[in-house]
Amino acid sequence: MKKFGRKALALMLGLVLCVSMFAFTGCGGSSSDPASAGLVDSDIKGDISIMTWGGDGKYHEDIGSEDLSDSKLTSQNVAQVYAVAKKFKEKYPNVKINIWAKAGDPNQPGTPSWDQEIENFKTKYGKYPDIWGADDIISDIKKGLVADLSVYKNEDSYKAYNKTLMKQMNYDGMQAGLPSYTIPWGIWINKSLAADNNIDVPDPDWSIQEFTDFVNQADKETFFGMKCAATDPAGHDGHGPMDILDMGVPTINKQIKEKNSIDLNTDEVKSLLKYASQWAASSVDSAEGAETLSTEIAQENMGYSWTYFVNNRTLINVEDPWYLTAGADPSNKKSNVYIKAKDWDFYPFPSTEYMDDENTIKLVIDPICLHNYALDDSNPKMSKAEKAKLDLTYTFSTYWTASTEARQAIYDQGWTENSVHKDSAASDTFPVVTGDAYDEQMEIWNEHPAHKVYKDKEGFQKVIKIFKEGKSWDYVDKCWTKKISEHGEEIYTLQEWISCNDKDVAGAWMTDKNWADSVKSKLADWNKTINKRIKKADAEFKTALKKYYGNTK
Numbered sequence: 425m426k427k428f429g430r431k432a433l434a435l436m437l438g439l440v441l442c443v444s445m446f447a448f449t450g451c452g453g454s455s456s457d458p459a460s461a462g463l464v465d466s467d468i469k470g471d472i473s474i475m476t477w478g479g480d481g482k483y484h485e486d487i488g489s490e491d492l493s494d495s496k497l498t499s500q501n502v503a504q505v506y507a508v509a510k511k512f513k514e515k516y517p518n519v520k521i522n523i524w525a526k527a528g529d530p531n532q533p534g535t536p537s538w539d540q541e542i543e544n545f546k547t548k549y550g551k552y553p554d555i556w557g558a559d560d561i562i563s564d565i566k567k568g569l570v571a572d573l574s575v576y577k578n579e580d581s582y583k584a585y586n587k588t589l590m591k592q593m594n595y596d597g598m599q600a601g602l603p604s605y606t607i608p609w610g611i612w613i614n615k616s617l618a619a620d621n622n623i624d625v626p627d628p629d630w631s632i633q634e635f636t637d638f639v640n641q642a643d644k645e646t647f648f649g650m651k652c653a654a655t656d657p658a659g660h661d662g663h664g665p666m667d668i669l670d671m672g673v674p675t676i677n678k679q680i681k682e683k684n685s686i687d688l689n690t691d692e693v694k695s696l697l698k699y700a701s702q703w704a705a706s707s708v709d710s711a712e713g714a715e716t717l718s719t720e721i722a723q724e725n726m727g728y729s730w731t732y733f734v735n736n737r738t739l740i741n742v743e744d745p746w747y748l749t750a751g752a753d754p755s756n757k758k759s760n761v762y763i764k765a766k767d768w769d770f771y772p773f774p775s776t777e778y779m780d781d782e783n784t785i786k787l788v789i790d791p792i793c794l795h796n797y798a799l800d801d802s803n804p805k806m807s808k809a810e811k812a813k814l815d816l817t818y819t820f821s822t823y824w825t826a827s828t829e830a831r832q833a834i835y836d837q838g839w840t841e842n843s844v845h846k847d848s849a850a851s852d853t854f855p856v857v858t859g860d861a862y863d864e865q866m867e868i869w870n871e872h873p874a875h876k877v878y879k880d881k882e883g884f885q886k887v888i889k890i891f892k893e894g895k896s897w898d899y900v901d902k903c904w905t906k907k908i909s910e911h912g913e914e915i916y917t918l919q920e921w922i923s924c925n926d927k928d929v930a931g932a933w934m935t936d937k938n939w940a941d942s943v944k945s946k947l948a949d950w951n952k953t954i955n956k957r958i959k960k961a962d963a964e965f966k967t968a969l970k971k972y973y974g975n976t977k
Contacts, residue, residue, distance in 0.1 A: 456828070456859070456860035456861055456864060457827055457828040457829065457861050457864070458580035458581050458583070458584045458861070459581045459584050459822045459823055459825075459826035459827035459828075459830075459857065459861070460823060460827040460828065460829045460830075461580065461581060462515065462516070462819035462823065463576075463579065463581075463815045463816075463818065463819050464516070464812075464815050464816050464819050466515060466516055466517075467518060468516060468518060468519065468816060469518040469519070470516075470518070470519045470520070470813075470816045471519070471520045471522070472519065472520065472521050472522065472554045472555065472816065472817055472820055473522040473523070473524070473545075473549065473551070473553050473554050473555075474505060474521065474522065474523040474524070474525075474553060474554070474555045474556070475523075475524050475525075475526075475541070475542065475545055475553035475555070475556040475557070476501055476505075476523070476524075476525045476526070476556065476557040477501075477525065477526045477527075477528065477529060477530045477532075477538070477557060478499065478500070478501045478525065478526075478527075478528070478529075479499040479501050479502050479523075479524075479525020479526055479527060480498050480499040480502055480525060480527060481525070481526060481527040482502075482524070482525075483522065483523075483524045483549075484502065484505075484506075484522060484523050484524075485520070485522045486520040486521065486522060487502075487505060487506050487509045487521055487522065487523055488506075488509030488510050488512060488513035488519075488520070488521045489513065489520070490506070492506060494838035494839055494840055494845060494846075495840050495845075496840075497837075497838075497839040497840060497849075498839070498840055498841065499525055499527075499839070500839060500841070500846075500849055500851060501525050502523060502525050503834075503837050503838075503839035503849035504834045504837070504849045504851075505521070505523045505525075505824075506837065507830075507833040507834045507836070507837035507849060508521075508823070508824045508830045508833055508834065509521035509523075510833070511829055511830060511833045512820060512823060512824075512830075516819075519816065519820070521820065524545065524549075524553075526541060530557070530559040531559065538559045538560075539560075539563065542556065542564075542569075551795075552569060552795050553795065554794065554795045554813075554817045555792055555793070555794055555795070555817060555820070555821055556792065556793055557604070557790055557791075557792055558570075558601055558790075558791045558792060558793045558902060559902060560902060560906070560907075561593060561600050561601055561791060561793060561902060561903050562903075562904065562905045562961075562965060564600075564793055565595070565598075565600055565965070565968055565969070565972075566964065566965060566968040567968075568796055568799050568968070568971070568972035568973075569793070569795065569796055570600045570601070570793045570794070570795075570796055571793070571794040571795060571796045571797065571798070571814055571817075572598045572599060572600070572796075572973055573599040573600070573601075573602065573794065573818065574594075574597055574598060574599040575811075575814075576599075576818060577599070581818075581822040581826065582599075582822075584822075584826055584857045584858065584859070584861060585602065585603065585826060585856055585857055585858070586603070586855075586856055586857060586858050586862075586894065587858075587894065588894030588896060589603040589606060589787070589789060589856055590602075590603065592681075592787070592789055592791075592899070592900045592903045593791050593903050595965070595969070596966075596969065596975055597975070598969065598973060598975060600791075600793060601791035601792055601793045601794075601903075602791060602792050602794075602821055602822070602825050602826075602856075603789050603791055603825065603856040604789075604790050604791060604792045604825050604853075604856070605788070605789070605790040605851070605852075605853045606787070606788065606789045606790070606853055606854050606856050607745055607746065607748060607787075607788045607852045607853060607854055608745070608785040608786075608787065608788075608854065608887050608888070608890070608891040608896075609662070609745040609785055609786035609787060609788050609898075610745060610770045610771055610772050610773065610785050610786075610883070610884075610887045611740055611741070611742050611770070611771045611772070611773060611774075612733055612740060612741040612742075612744070612747075612768065612769075612770055612771075613625070613739065613740050613768060613769050613770070613771050613883065614733065614736060614738065614739055614740070614765045614768050615765070615767040615768055615769060616736070616765040616766045616767040616768065617647060617736050617738075617739055617765060618638070618641075618739060619767065621641070621643070621647070623638065623641045623739070624638075625638070626638055627882075628769070628771050628772060628783070628882055628883035628886045629775070629783055629886070630771065630774045630775070630783070631774050631775050631776070631781070632668060632672060632696065632699055632774045632775065632776050633699075634774065635668065635740075635774040636699050636702050636703065638739060638740070639703060639706045639739055639740055640702055640705070640706050641739075642706050642738075642739055644705075644706060644710075644711060644716075645711075645716075645718075646721075646737075647736065647737050647738065647739065648706055648707055648708045648711065648732070648737060648738050648739070649703060649706030649707060649738065649739050649740065650665055650703060650706065650707050650708070650729075650738050650739070650740050650741065650742065651664075651707060651708045651709065651728075651729035651732050651733075651738055651741065651743065652664055652665070652704075652707050652708065652709040652729070652925075653665050653666065653700055653701075653703040653704035653707050653709070653710075653925065653934050654666040654700065654704075654922075654924060654925035654934065655743065655925075661788070661901070662742075662743065662786065663922055664742055664743055665700070665703050665742045666700060666922075666924070666925075667742060667773070667786060668699075668742070668773055668774060669693070669696045669697070669699070669700060671773050671779070671784055671786065671897070671898065672692075672696055672773075672774075672775075672776035672778060672779060673690065673692040673693055673696065673776070673778050673779070674692070674778060674779065675687035675688070675690050675692065675693065676688070676693070676921075677786075677897060677898050677899055678779075678897035680899045680904065681897060681898065681899035682897075684958060684962060685955055685958060686918070686921075686951065686954055686955060686958070687951060688921060688947045688950055688951050688954075689947040689948045689950075689951045692776075692778045693947065694940075694944050694947070696776065696778075697939075697940040697943055697944065698940055700924075700934060700939075700940070701934055701935065701939055701940055703934075704925075704933075704934035704935045704939075705935055708725075708732055708737070708738065710934075710935050713933070713935075721737060724737075725737060729741055729743040729744060730743070730744045730747060730751075730761065731760060733763070734751065734760065734761065734762065734763050734764055734765075735760075735764065736764060736765055745770075745786075745788055745852075746788065746852060747761060747763075747852075748770070748852040748874075748875075748878075749850075749851055749852045749872065749874045749875065750762075750874070751763045752874045752875070752877050752878070753873065753874035754873055754874065755844075755846070755873070756874075769881045769882065769883035769884060770878075770881065770883055770884045770887055771883035771886070771887070772784060772785050772883070772886055772887050772890055773785060773786065779897075782895070783886065783890065784890060784895060784896055784897060784898075785887055785890050785891060785895075785896050785898070786896065786898040787896050787898045787900055788900075789900045789902065789903070790902065791900075791902060791903060792821060792825065794814065794817050794818060794821060795814075795817065796972070797810040797811075797813045797814050798810050799972065804972060804973060804974055825856060826855075826856055826857050826861070827861075828861055828864050828865055828868070831850075831855070831865050831868050832868055834848075834849050834850050835848050835849075835850045835868050835871070835872070836848070837849040847873075848872060850868075850869070850872050854866075854869065854891060855869070858892075862892065866888075904917075905917055905958070905961040905962075905965070906918075908957050908960065908961050910957065917954065917957045917958060917961065918954055919954075920946070920950040920953060920954065921950055921954065924943055930942055930943050930946070931943075931945075931946065
């Protein structure tokens with residue numbers, strides 16, 4: 425079965441999607457826009473280099489001083505930084521903002537790993553990047569590369585951030601990053617497809633039973649419940665529909681986030697496994713495995729969860745939250761990422777009795793980290809000169825990711841994708857702040873032509889409410905040890921659990937009658953193995969905190 429990551433899909437389709445990893449984002453900030461105020465004087469001189477992915481592969485020096493036409497800006501991420509750097513230059517005319525944005529994913533096949541790219545950057549430009557998109561914060565901390573931003577915890581700009589998001593990057597009091605590209609992760613639902621087949625559509629406050637009853641009404645010939653019931657680890661973010669189970673008990677995602685441990689061997693987990701088998705029976709993958717999937721449908725969709733959804737072949741899609749803009753953009757109507765259904769929505773995750781019957785959302789966060797200048801002289805204690813460098817980098821970082829000024833600048837910035845002009849470099853990303861600034865920035869978000877359709881979508885409005893209130897108990901894999909070295913090989917920390925759809929791991933296929941019982945018999949052993957990995961990773965991490973940051977907690 426073909427399974428590809430989100431960027432592999434975008435690259436292979438050659439479409440109008442660029443998943444931006446950055447939020448829309450001095451002196452003298454307003455009370456409603458604290459991130460527009462800086463910690464440094466306006467006449468300060470400095471040089472800030474940014475390293476990210478999803479770009480044009482070019483190094484742009486002092487991009488804020490350039491005068492680039494929209495046709496020259498062929499990367500959404502670069503266009504965003506260009507817009508922000510131009511505005512920042514008005515406040516700080518003597519500060520240079522440089523950016524190198526790798527084309528494709530951070531670990532794009534056939535290219536150096538992101539870790540190696542960071543080292544290559546230092547070799548080529550004489551220093552580590554001042555700001556970089558973090559694919560694995562834990563790994564970067566273990567090298568001493570990451571600045572502790574908790575030194576700014578009393579600043580209004582720091583307090584402006586959404587606490588739920590900031591906690592994802594906080595380790596024993598060390599604030600290792602800032603949220604940048606951030607979106608709520610919900611479930612796409614095709615209401616038109618359901619209505620055309622006389623299927624009742626559940627309300628957005630649906631339960632896991634209602635979700636299951638809904639997808640099981642697919643005819644499994646011309647349309648299906650979903651693409652798959654669980655994704656394999658390689659090339660995927662998340663666990664597919666199994667995320668519903670992961671979020672539906674207190675001992676998986678929630679326990680990882682709050683206690684850095686997991687308990688799979690519980691009555692709650694065991695009782696929900698029966699649903700996964702039912703989801704699998706209604707999936708495209710099940711039909712493909714049984715060789716009942718038509719050649720026409722297979723060729724039409726090329727194995728991608730998103731194309732199955734937009735082509736009216738699945739009732740729901742749990743796997744692709746990053747199409748909030750591209751999937752609804754009127755300028756994309758002729759593309760194969762645009763949602764063809766007349767009536768669709770973006771629902772929160774269904775509730776379970778084990779989480780107080782509350783609906784929730786997962787989170788997508790691409791964090792940024794700032795360079796740990798304190799170690800430039802090999803002394804963990806930060807000097808005044810090193811603190812001054814961090815102050816400047818922090819000032820730009822908060823302006824970029826959290827200020828309303830920067831968000832508006834990005835919204836107003838045009839660019840060009842695949843020779844097609846785009847009026848705005850704005851992307852899916854939600855505001856990462858709270859209070860009045862959040863409301864102001866959501867107004868800007870709502871003005872995007874692709875986002876206007878969401879105003880009348882009941883499910884999406886519930887998703888927004890959950891996001892704003894911080895009612896997500898998800899952990900973010902870029903902010904946790906998702907992989908670990910074992911027996912000389914790198915494997916996923918949750919390897920056995922996230923491979924539960926693999927017969928060689930689970931002892932049965934998900935559609936087999938004995939799958940749930942087979943998995944139940946293995947949960948105790950999986951618990952021990954996985955928690956052992958987590959404990960090992962935690963010990964290594966705490967050693968690094970002590971070595972590089974003096975943290976002895």
